[in-house]
Amino acid sequence: VYQLQLLKNLGFYISLFFLSIGSIISLQSFRLDYYSDYGPGPGLLPLWTGILIIILSLMYLVMTVKKDSFPFEKVLPKGEGFINILSCIGSLILFIIIVPYTGFLLGSTVLLFLLFKRGYKWYVALCVSIAVSLFIYWVFGNLLQVPLPTNYYGW
Amino acid sequence: LETFGYLLSGFETALTWWNLLYCLIGVTCGMLIGVLPGLGATAGTALLLPLTFALEPVSAIIMLAGIYYGAMYGGTITSVLINTPGESASVITCMDGYPLAQKGRAGAALGISAIGSFIGGVVSIFGLVLIGPFLAEQALKFGPPEFFALVALGLILLLSLMGKSLIKGFLAALLGLALAFVGQDPTSGIVRFTFGDANLMNGFDFIAIAVGMFGLSELLFNAEEKLGGNAAPPPPKVKGLLPEKDEWKPTMKAIGRGSILGFIIGLIPGTNSVVPSILSYTMEKKLAKDPSRFGKGALEGVAGPETANNSYCGGALIPLLTLGIPTSPAIAILLGAFVMHGLTPGPTLFENNPNIVWGIIASMFIGNALLLILNLPLANVWAKITMVPFRLLFPILLLTMIVGTYTINNSMFDVGAMVVFGVVGYFLKKAEFPLAPIILTFALGGMFEKTLLQSLTIFKGEFLGFFTRPISGTILSIVIIALLFTITASLRNKRFGTEDVDV
Numbered sequence: 001v002y003q004l005q006l007l008k009n010l011g012f013y014i015s016l017f018f019l020s021i022g023s024i025i026s027l028q029s030f031r032l033d034y035y036s037d038y039g040p041g042p043g044l045l046p047l048w049t050g051i052l053i054i055i056l057s058l059m060y061l062v063m064t065v066k067k068d069s070f071p072f073e074k075v076l077p078k079g080e081g082f083i084n085i086l087s088c089i090g091s092l093i094l095f096i097i098i099v100p101y102t103g104f105l106l107g108s109t110v111l112l113f114l115l116f117k118r119g120y121k122w123y124v125a126l127c128v129s130i131a132v133s134l135f136i137y138w139v140f141g142n143l144l145q146v147p148l149p150t151n152y153y154g155w
Numbered sequence: 156l157e158t159f160g161y162l163l164s165g166f167e168t169a170l171t172w173w174n175l176l177y178c179l180i181g182v183t184c185g186m187l188i189g190v191l192p193g194l195g196a197t198a199g200t201a202l203l204l205p206l207t208f209a210l211e212p213v214s215a216i217i218m219l220a221g222i223y224y225g226a227m228y229g230g231t232i233t234s235v236l237i238n239t240p241g242e243s244a245s246v247i248t249c250m251d252g253y254p255l256a257q258k259g260r261a262g263a264a265l266g267i268s269a270i271g272s273f274i275g276g277v278v279s280i281f282g283l284v285l286i287g288p289f290l291a292e293q294a295l296k297f298g299p300p301e302f303f304a305l306v307a308l309g310l311i312l313l314l315s316l317m318g319k320s321l322i323k324g325f326l327a328a329l330l331g332l333a334l335a336f337v338g339q340d341p342t343s344g345i346v347r348f349t350f351g352d353a354n355l356m357n358g359f360d361f362i363a364i365a366v367g368m369f370g371l372s373e374l375l376f377n378a379e380e381k382l383g384g385n386a387a388p389p390p391p392k393v394k395g396l397l398p399e400k401d402e403w404k405p406t407m408k409a410i411g412r413g414s415i416l417g418f419i420i421g422l423i424p425g426t427n428s429v430v431p432s433i434l435s436y437t438m439e440k441k442l443a444k445d446p447s448r449f450g451k452g453a454l455e456g457v458a459g460p461e462t463a464n465n466s467y468c469g470g471a472l473i474p475l476l477t478l479g480i481p482t483s484p485a486i487a488i489l490l491g492a493f494v495m496h497g498l499t500p501g502p503t504l505f506e507n508n509p510n511i512v513w514g515i516i517a518s519m520f521i522g523n524a525l526l527l528i529l530n531l532p533l534a535n536v537w538a539k540i541t542m543v544p545f546r547l548l549f550p551i552l553l554l555t556m557i558v559g560t561y562t563i564n565n566s567m568f569d570v571g572a573m574v575v576f577g578v579v580g581y582f583l584k585k586a587e588f589p590l591a592p593i594i595l596t597f598a599l600g601g602m603f604e605k606t607l608l609q610s611l612t613i614f615k616g617e618f619l620g621f622f623t624r625p626i627s628g629t630i631l632s633i634v635i636i637a638l639l640f641t642i643t644a645s646l647r648n649k650r651f652g653t654e655d656v657d658v
Contacts, residue, residue: 038612046333092574096574
């Protein structure tokens with residue numbers, strides 16, 4: 001039961017996240033000069049930072065196991081809210097993957113449609129998505145002359 | 156007197172029609188960001204930073220600074236009208252602002268906060284004019300040990316003020332520092348922690364982290380419920396923008412106290428805008444003849460804190476302009492803007508680019524006046540904006556974040572990094588980690604390491620060398636005392652903690 005609780009605790013994963021970052025930083029900084037001929041080297045601060053992160057993440061691990069726990073069922077939204085979060089992150093990742101092929105206009109329409117669809121009827125969502133994409137393309141690309149992610153054909 | 160000559164020439168710069176226009180765009184965007192949910196001053200400034208690429212440096216920074224202090228005005232409107240603070244500095248405004256609105260006196264609450272904000276803003280800019288050049292001159296004598304001590308002081312005060320747990324605050328700060336290591340090392344030029352990825356040669360982009368942590372993660376939080384929901388109920392109609400006759404005297408006193416309080420706290424590195432507003436509220440409650448009115452619609456309870464948080468904004472610019480040290484994430488973005496336009500904030504800025512510094516300072520007088528005009532007659536228009544449904548707003552904000560992040564380096568890698576930092580920020584926030592230390596240590600990381608290594612080189616590796624110099628020794632002693640104090644206070648669970656704050 002104890003182990004199961006640990007695996008359902010967000011704090012546990014966060015302490016692992018920090019522990020791995022601390023380990024990577026300190027291990028990597030062994031390859032850098034701690035001290036060079038001219039004075040302290042590029043490895044000095046990273047090494048100590050890494051060691052501190054490791055110590056503090058272990059302290060946090062104890063803390064989250066003992067009292068400060070964040071079980072997923074409490075911290076994560078349920079039902080529709082959870083799907084909202086997933087669709088948001090999912091559509092962002094999808095956008096990053098497809099944009100080199102589809103270009104900005106098509107890619108952003110897809111991204112917007114996936115999100116608007118959750119609040120509006122699909123045909124409303126589609127129209128709004130196309131309109132917003134064109135508008136942002138025009139404002140940023142033409143009016144402000146800001147580079148946008150485009151495909152081979154430049155749109 | 157020389158100072159006022161500079162200030163006058165600053166007005167010459169700020170009053171050109173294009174700089175007036177950028178100032179107007181900036182404060183309007185700031186108001187919008189303050190009013191809209193799910194976007195704070197930090198994410199807002201970060202998003203609009205790339206749009207200033209093509210502008211003259213002075214125009215760009217005038218606009219971005221306008222967003223920063225404009226958001227303070229905007230946040231008030233939602234606090235008073237719908238009891239939802241638009242940004243964290245206005246949380247305390249809900250206490251008396253909303254009860255006032257329920258009594259049909261929303262107009263008076265908004266009117267007095269706009270007037271107070273204006274006075275606070277102007278007082279603090281005057282303070283900046285008087286103290287800034289003097290401080291910059293002193294700071295010219297500072298060497299690496301003094302700068303290292305100042306950065307350390309800012310970070311320690313930040314940690315002692317923020318979040319519920321010291322361990323979490325420290326971990327967050329160290330994460331920011333670790334992220335700052337990636338890329339070329341500032342002293343030796345060696346490339347570190349890139350794992351052979353060319354995208355990481357120059358390190359993570361500041362904007363990608365800021366937009367992810369403060370924009371995307373905030374949006375994800377909001378998306379948890381509001382997406383399918385209906386539009387908010389219409390806010391109450393605002394009328395009668397001035398307080399009654401017998402209220403003028405106590406409110407003006409509250410405004411006077413708030414102005415000075417906010418400015419002084421702004422000078423201290425590591426504080427945030429919530430600190431002066433909470434302190435001002437407590438002070439007004441203690442000084443009031445009848446403290447029981449507070450929480451039920453006392454006008455001083457709105458006037459004091461609103462003045463203090465605006466006056467804080469001006470004060471907080473002093474460490475940035477004179478020392479190059481940002482005190483809060485929003486200011487750190489302004490630092491990024493300076494750097495992007497080839498300027499280095501710090502003691503030499505006043506000497507090398509007086510036209511830019513004074514142009515920006517002068518523009519803040521104008522911006523505050525514009526905000527007063529934007530606020531008083533247009534309160535009802537801003538109130539209507541709170542009715543824009545989140546399901547419409549949210550996808551558009553998301554796309555703007557992508558575009559804003561992409562344009563910095565024309566790189567999809569940055570967009571990917573933004574998404575990753577957004578998700579990381581979302582989970583860290585869920586576990587009640589403060590995010591502000593991450594972004595601040597990231598922004599200060601290079602300076603922290605560089606000044607530390609330079610100092611250690613000067614002291615031939617002896618850390619105690621810091622204590623042989625009067626200024627760095629004093630500041631570092633304060634750092635150590637503050638650290639010990641924070642640790643003992645947190646062991647006793649008696650910390651003065653504010654929530655994670657980004658402005």
